[in-house]
Amino acid sequence: MVKRVTTLLLATAMAAILAGCGSGGATSSGSGGDDKITMGFAQVGAESGWRTANTKSVQESAKAAGVELKFSDAQQKQENQIKAIRSYIQQKVDVIAFSPVVESGWDTVLKEAKDAKIPVILTDRAVDSKDTSLYKTFLGSDFVEEGKKAGQWLVDQYKDTKDPVNIVELQGTTGSAPANDRKAGFGQVIAADPKFKIIASQTGDFTRAKGKEVMDAFLKANPKIDVLFAHNDDMGLGAIEAIEGAGKVPGKDIKIITIDAVHDGMQALADGKINYIVECSPLLGPQLMDLSKKVVKGEQVPARVVTEESAFTQEQAKQALPSRKY
Ligand code: GYE
Numbered sequence: 001m002v003k004r005v006t007t008l009l010l011a012t013a014m015a016a017i018l019a020g021c022g023s024g025g026a027t028s029s030g031s032g033g034d035d036k037i038t039m040g041f042a043q044v045g046a047e048s049g050w051r052t053a054n055t056k057s058v059q060e061s062a063k064a065a066g067v068e069l070k071f072s073d074a075q076q077k078q079e080n081q082i083k084a085i086r087s088y089i090q091q092k093v094d095v096i097a098f099s100p101v102v103e104s105g106w107d108t109v110l111k112e113a114k115d116a117k118i119p120v121i122l123t124d125r126a127v128d129s130k131d132t133s134l135y136k137t138f139l140g141s142d143f144v145e146e147g148k149k150a151g152q153w154l155v156d157q158y159k160d161t162k163d164p165v166n167i168v169e170l171q172g173t174t175g176s177a178p179a180n181d182r183k184a185g186f187g188q189v190i191a192a193d194p195k196f197k198i199i200a201s202q203t204g205d206f207t208r209a210k211g212k213e214v215m216d217a218f219l220k221a222n223p224k225i226d227v228l229f230a231h232n233d234d235m236g237l238g239a240i241e242a243i244e245g246a247g248k249v250p251g252k253d254i255k256i257i258t259i260d261a262v263h264d265g266m267q268a269l270a271d272g273k274i275n276y277i278v279e280c281s282p283l284l285g286p287q288l289m290d291l292s293k294k295v296v297k298g299e300q301v302p303a304r305v306v307t308e309e310s311a312f313t314q315e316q317a318k319q320a321l322p323s324r325k326y
Contacts, residue, residue: 037296038068040088042098044125045076047173047206048234049262053326054099054124054282061285067292076173076205078102082109089116095292099124099140102175110134119295123284125177132303136295139287139305141280143178147185149278149311150229150257154196155189157255157275162195165226168218169201170211170239172231178280179203182231182259199225204235211238219246230258233265233277240273251275261312262326269317277317279309282326 039062043055055071062069070093074080078101088096089112096118100106106127113120114134122138129135158165167190172179183201190196200218204210211234218225219242228243230236236258240250250256250273258265261279268274287305294301312320 036066036068037094037293038070038091039292040070040084040091040093040096041072042081042084042088042096043071043073044081044099044101045073047076048208048232048260049264049326050232050234050260050280050282051206053262054284056326057283057285058097058123058288059285061289065286065289065293067289074101076101078105085109085113089113089118092116093118094296095119095121097121097123097288097292100127100177101125101173103128103177103180104175107131107134121288121291121295123288124282137291137301137303137305139284139291139307141178141307141309143181143280144185144188146178146259146278146280146309147182147187148189149185150182150259150276151186151189153257153276153278153311154227154229154255155193158195165196166199166222166224167196167227167229168215168222168225169198170204170214170228170230170235171201172203172206172235174203174205176206178259179231186229204230204238206232206234208234208238211235212242213238215239215242216245219243219248225254227255227257230256232280233258233260233262233268233274236274237264237268240268261324263321263324266312266317266321266324269312269314270321272314274314276311276313278311281307281309 041058072084081101085096096113107129110120120135122135124140126138171183199222202214204214228239230239236256243250243254248254256274257276258274259278259280261277265277269277291301
């Protein structure tokens, strides 16, 4: 009898301990226990408002999804990104996500990740590797489409004139997917009419400072500039300073088209200093966390997930500004 009671008490105590552990574990992790994964994220840098918003989105959604995030900033240098990826491989993270600063030169390190059986997700920017088995999926915008939208706005704006339209172009980081693709998409659309002439085109590395510097040089070398196409808002904002410094009125003397639609860009559009912005959403975090959990579980995911986005005129920017999230 005594023995039976003791056994019962012991069993009850054990059950209580187990239950306590269970609930304690759930509260402390705050997420579905089994789903807890570790992600190594190799970010490009902090070159633009877009990038800052993207980093915030990734960090916040990792927290919300209970994903342990190891984050690194490559300061726009491929060698730093490769180092970061190698260290994530060494640390045996469950999944590696990265936004490749340039398109080429990733095969070796991606092969190392594959050999270590760590799935890789490309976010925001693509690589040009022939072997698509080196990564599970690519989440991000269609940059060719963005360039086309920018070109189409220009074609519509100048449809009633036959006069030459002199365009200068501020390209993104040399060799990056958004710079290559936005240039290509824009070029394809404006090629339909020979009156459109790109009279100067140079990289501004997606930064405000470089945008200003290169626009200064463009203005000195070219007496008649009708249009500026900048591959992102930040370079456009830098260029506005150069244009005002040269005594010209941005948005009037020189029409400006940019891409991203970050807050400062949208403000300049609403203020009439930019004429048109093609949206590129940096809010990739929630989808990235979902895809990561799936690939870690070995589930099938689509090879390409394209971000939905629109474009804004000055009037539309005034409407949209109060509710913009970045
Ligand atoms: O447009 C630019 C950023 O890769 C889409 O990178 C991204 C681009 C974005 O620096 O502002």
